[in-house]
Amino acid sequence: MTQQSTAEKLDQSRLNSTQDLLSLTESIRGRRDEKRPVIIVCHGTGCLANGSPNVAEALRQAIKEAGIAAKVVPQIKTTGCHGFCSRGPLVIMQPAGIFYQRVQPDDAQEIIQATLVEGRPVERLLYEDTKTGERIIHDYEIPFYKHQQRIVLKNIGKIDPTDIYDTIGAGGYLALAKVLSRMSPADVVSAIETSGLRGRGGAGFPTGRKWASAVAASKKRPGPVYVVVNGDEGDPGAFMDRTVMEGDPHAVLEGLIIGAYAVGSNQGFMYVRAEYPLAIKHLNIAIEQARELGLLGKNILGSGFDFDVEIARGAGAFVCGESTALFTSIEGRAGEPRPKYIRSVEEGLWGRPTVLNNVETWANVPLIIERGADWYKNIGVPHSTGTKVFSLVGKIANVGLVEVPMGIPLNRLIEEIGGGTPGAGRFKAVQTGGPSGGCLPYELGDVPVDFDSLTKAGSMMGSGGMIVMDEHDCVVDVARYFLRFLEEESCGKCLPCRLGLKAMLEFLNRFARGEGSLEDLAELENLAKAVQDGSLCALGGSAPNPVLTTIRYFRDEYEAHIKEKRCPAGVCKDLISYIIDPEKCTGCGACARSCPQGCITGEKKKPHNLDPAQCIRCGMCLDSCKFSAVVVR
Amino acid sequence: MSKNSIKEKNIIGFTINGQAVEAEEGWTVLETARYNGFHIPTLCYHEAIEPSGACRLCVVEVREGDWSKVVISCMYPVKEGIEILTDSPRVHNVRRWVLEMLLAECPASKEIQALAAEYGVSSSRFASVDKENQCMLCGLCVRVCNEIVGVNAISFASRGTSKEIATPYKVPSTACVACGSCVTVCPTGAMQARLDQVRGDISQRTGHGHAH
Amino acid sequence: MKEQAETIDEILDRYPGEPRYLISLLQDIQAEHGYISREAMTLVCGHTGVPLSRAWAASTFYKSFSVEPRGEHTIKVCLGTACHLKGGTRLAEGLERELGVKSGCTTKDLRFSLDTVNCLGACALAPVVVLDEEYLPNTNSKKVKQSIKRLDAE
Ligand SMILES: Cc1cc2nc3c(=O)[nH]c(=O)nc-3n(C[C@H](O)[C@H](O)[C@H](O)COP(=O)(O)O)c2cc1C
Ligand code: SF4
Ligand code: FES
Ligand code: FES
Ligand code: FES
Numbered sequence: 001m002t003q004q005s006t007a008e009k010l011d012q013s014r015l016n017s018t019q020d021l022l023s024l025t026e027s028i029r030g031r032r033d034e035k036r037p038v039i040i041v042c043h044g045t046g047c048l049a050n051g052s053p054n055v056a057e058a059l060r061q062a063i064k065e066a067g068i069a070a071k072v073v074p075q076i077k078t079t080g081c082h083g084f085c086s087r088g089p090l091v092i093m094q095p096a097g098i099f100y101q102r103v104q105p106d107d108a109q110e111i112i113q114a115t116l117v118e119g120r121p122v123e124r125l126l127y128e129d130t131k132t133g134e135r136i137i138h139d140y141e142i143p144f145y146k147h148q149q150r151i152v153l154k155n156i157g158k159i160d161p162t163d164i165y166d167t168i169g170a171g172g173y174l175a176l177a178k179v180l181s182r183m184s185p186a187d188v189v190s191a192i193e194t195s196g197l198r199g200r201g202g203a204g205f206p207t208g209r210k211w212a213s214a215v216a217a218s219k220k221r222p223g224p225v226y227v228v229v230n231g232d233e234g235d236p237g238a239f240m241d242r243t244v245m246e247g248d249p250h251a252v253l254e255g256l257i258i259g260a261y262a263v264g265s266n267q268g269f270m271y272v273r274a275e276y277p278l279a280i281k282h283l284n285i286a287i288e289q290a291r292e293l294g295l296l297g298k299n300i301l302g303s304g305f306d307f308d309v310e311i312a313r314g315a316g317a318f319v320c321g322e323s324t325a326l327f328t329s330i331e332g333r334a335g336e337p338r339p340k341y342i343r344s345v346e347e348g349l350w351g352r353p354t355v356l357n358n359v360e361t362w363a364n365v366p367l368i369i370e371r372g373a374d375w376y377k378n379i380g381v382p383h384s385t386g387t388k389v390f391s392l393v394g395k396i397a398n399v400g401l402v403e404v405p406m407g408i409p410l411n412r413l414i415e416e417i418g419g420g421t422p423g424a425g426r427f428k429a430v431q432t433g434g435p436s437g438g439c440l441p442y443e444l445g446d447v448p449v450d451f452d453s454l455t456k457a458g459s460m461m462g463s464g465g466m467i468v469m470d471e472h473d474c475v476v477d478v479a480r481y482f483l484r485f486l487e488e489e490s491c492g493k494c495l496p497c498r499l500g501l502k503a504m505l506e507f508l509n510r511f512a513r514g515e516g517s518l519e520d521l522a523e524l525e526n527l528a529k530a531v532q533d534g535s536l537c538a539l540g541g542s543a544p545n546p547v548l549t550t551i552r553y554f555r556d557e558y559e560a561h562i563k564e565k566r567c568p569a570g571v572c573k574d575l576i577s578y579i580i581d582p583e584k585c586t587g588c589g590a591c592a593r594s595c596p597q598g599c600i601t602g603e604k605k606k607p608h609n610l611d612p613a614q615c616i617r618c619g620m621c622l623d624s625c626k627f628s629a630v631v632v633r
Numbered sequence: 634m635s636k637n638s639i640k641e642k643n644i645i646g647f648t649i650n651g652q653a654v655e656a657e658e659g660w661t662v663l664e665t666a667r668y669n670g671f672h673i674p675t676l677c678y679h680e681a682i683e684p685s686g687a688c689r690l691c692v693v694e695v696r697e698g699d700w701s702k703v704v705i706s707c708m709y710p711v712k713e714g715i716e717i718l719t720d721s722p723r724v725h726n727v728r729r730w731v732l733e734m735l736l737a738e739c740p741a742s743k744e745i746q747a748l749a750a751e752y753g754v755s756s757s758r759f760a761s762v763d764k765e766n767q768c769m770l771c772g773l774c775v776r777v778c779n780e781i782v783g784v785n786a787i788s789f790a791s792r793g794t795s796k797e798i799a800t801p802y803k804v805p806s807t808a809c810v811a812c813g814s815c816v817t818v819c820p821t822g823a824m825q826a827r828l829d830q831v832r833g834d835i836s837q838r839t840g841h842g843h844a845h
Numbered sequence: 846m847k848e849q850a851e852t853i854d855e856i857l858d859r860y861p862g863e864p865r866y867l868i869s870l871l872q873d874i875q876a877e878h879g880y881i882s883r884e885a886m887t888l889v890c891g892h893t894g895v896p897l898s899r900a901w902a903a904s905t906f907y908k909s910f911s912v913e914p915r916g917e918h919t920i921k922v923c924l925g926t927a928c929h930l931k932g933g934t935r936l937a938e939g940l941e942r943e944l945g946v947k948s949g950c951t952t953k954d955l956r957f958s959l960d961t962v963n964c965l966g967a968c969a970l971a972p973v974v975v976l977d978e979e980y981l982p983n984t985n986s987k988k989v990k991q992s993i994k995r996l997d998a999e
Binding site for chain 1: 685686687688689690692703704705708709710723726727729730731734735737738758759760769770772789791792793794795796
Binding site for chain 1: 863864865866871872893895903908925926927935938942963965966967973982
């Protein structure tokens, strides 16, 4: 992956006081030429995979060829993910704010010529409103962005995450300056308590209270205290923490430094998932640059406060997101959880008081400090304050990342911002909270998305993955999917989880084959409760949630499998058959060539035949047919 | 705590199945229960070895006011005023499922069959992968080898349903001193059955006694 | 790939000889050699003071480590939720048939290793397959097969 840094060489020497930082902020802002064109090319993982580096290169080339470099050099800035990945690669022309989507290298010349030379937008690259068909010029007018409240994500997509000056110009580290010059550690803890901030990593534990307990624990047992960022984000279908780490790494770092100051820690760790190499790279750059400027290390901003941080890379284990497993992993061992009858704020990393918070939780901290706990408290709803970042994925028009105030009704999130399910009229269900969460039906669409309401509905906030399903998705299959995921990720230490997930899966596999009985369904619920009660850590403890909620809200679908041997969504392999629609089949033979069983036959240019007795329902023919002639019954 | 009471142990009072019991601070629920004659089944617990909380057979329900939770007695610290139930419906539900699943997991273990029978579980609805298996990965052998003997010859390997007890690269361990402690603590016959895979052919050894 | 013996000392030099650097060392070796050989693991243990059995436990616990040589090319099929809903599982099954190995395994000729991963964080492009470093967005079995053929021909 290539991430071309636009960072100018660090010319600033160490900042020795908070005043030095304020002056630097002023001077960066003063030096800015507001009229200089800036072309922002998204370099988030989604757009990178879609080829955005080639787009950036083509734009550079086009600028050179157009010869406008002589007057004002347009700056090409590569940023983190804008959230609208399904429309990538994204290009935004500043200062006009023109939003181009699905840009290809071939479009570069026209973009430069039209936008920069002639001063008009390239119509065909603008976003087209899915409902009205109107072309929209600016990102803030697009429904996907219009209804969001981006505070944690405010800089992402605007700043170059590899350039600390860009961050500082955008107000980075001002909260730290405020803390070091005007607040005592106790003031900071109390501000976080007042803000009502709750952990964004899953359980929603009040952050201020956690910090206060760590302070109390370290008073009882003097010695080192650690602060840790949980960047393991293993929830399949969630990528908000990745986006924050990649797109605004300094926000996480600044939050962590402030937290360290509040709880009296001099050493921090960032535990980042192995599958996120770009996040690791950007965090490393951020740490290095912060150290050079004296924002990290000894005597930060001349305040006498010392703090440094180290990155620990995960090695591919979902369970390492669990606090005790994460600590074990940082300590250099296989990440098995241990019972938590003594909390980790008292005995965490190396048995010392440790504050572990999620990436997004840390990124909220500077906001609260800078703009005040009261400002923060008024966003969202009383017991779930602030905003939450969600990743909308699955059968939804606008797949991507959104930030909304807590308490927003589920269907507003899905319909207005997410644009609803494509094609079909409405969504069937939404899985919130990933594999530990639950599956909520369309009928619960008005449930407010906050910690307590989701828990009451049998689901949970989790890390903020939202997986939207339509009528082609089978809930039995979805429950099996999550169980299989967790079975593979279970550490295997405790019996209810290692054997229980497998046993639950055996029940579900039976249903998916149209076997089993209604008594089995009742027994599965009992087993689910045993796994919930008996498991050592929350991986096993919450694994039954998808099973229990799908049974609770979609019992009829389970019964259709069991009693009628029918999969209403047409997913469960043993209950469906593939056939070829003779009306649509052109006899091109693509399906026959793709079939590993050789069970499709027919003459050229004549409708083909599929032998159901030999078909293994692998779906190869479905993928290969250009005429939608293969249908599932 | 006043200065002269430091040596005296704090006495903690609570109830087990409605009966008042006393424990010293720092005891676990299991220790207190056994001291007072309550029976709680265990598989992965051994007095001489640090508990790990793997088998979950020793679960009990703890109540404190309106709050209640299923916890493992072998590690749960005693606390003033709690109520412990050793055989509530929730506890029973966990135990019967664990035992039924264990029957399928370790079909060759007489010990597990006997224990299951004690709790009324005589057959299993679940599939057995290995008919010869007796090991349920309680980890006592690993812990005794690491903590007590101190030679670290064996460890867990892999995770989840593939988890197993193994020597590095699955060849007999040169660290093994053939002390036999693992066989002694193993609650089933599993360790005896795989001993040769761990220590290799003992007749080939030049000396015995200590690891280097 | 460089000679293992040449690189290992250089990797060991990157970290102090403390047990907590075990995972970092194994990661660097995995990245450099493609797997963790017995010799390499023994050297790491000597450097960090970690017993071999504990290093074995860690190398087999984490999914990104391999204790056997891997294929020249790695095919990763995303089975995250978004990819599953859009046919990722079918893709993986198809590739298992095509290559004649189960996922997590390497073909006999050491050409390809087939892996499944849980969410690459590119859910908007589901289903996603990654061939070595190259992302194949919105893909299907036919396209993946073609890409593999292309790689194989190289
Ligand atoms: C199996 C499992 C996986 C978890 N994965 C994550 C994760 O990837 N990221 C995260 O922040 N928290 C994760 N958690 C929750 C953490 O244990 C912990 O509660 C959280 O990091 C605390 O931070 P917070 O209070 O800021 O949310 C996981 C928990 C469990 C049981
Ligand atoms: S619940 Fe699962 S992941 Fe957690 S300790 Fe038990 S086996 Fe390990
Ligand atoms: S990666 Fe570009 S919008 Fe998400
Ligand atoms: S004896 Fe307590 S968990 Fe096994
Ligand atoms: S589910 Fe495949 S990239 Fe997220």
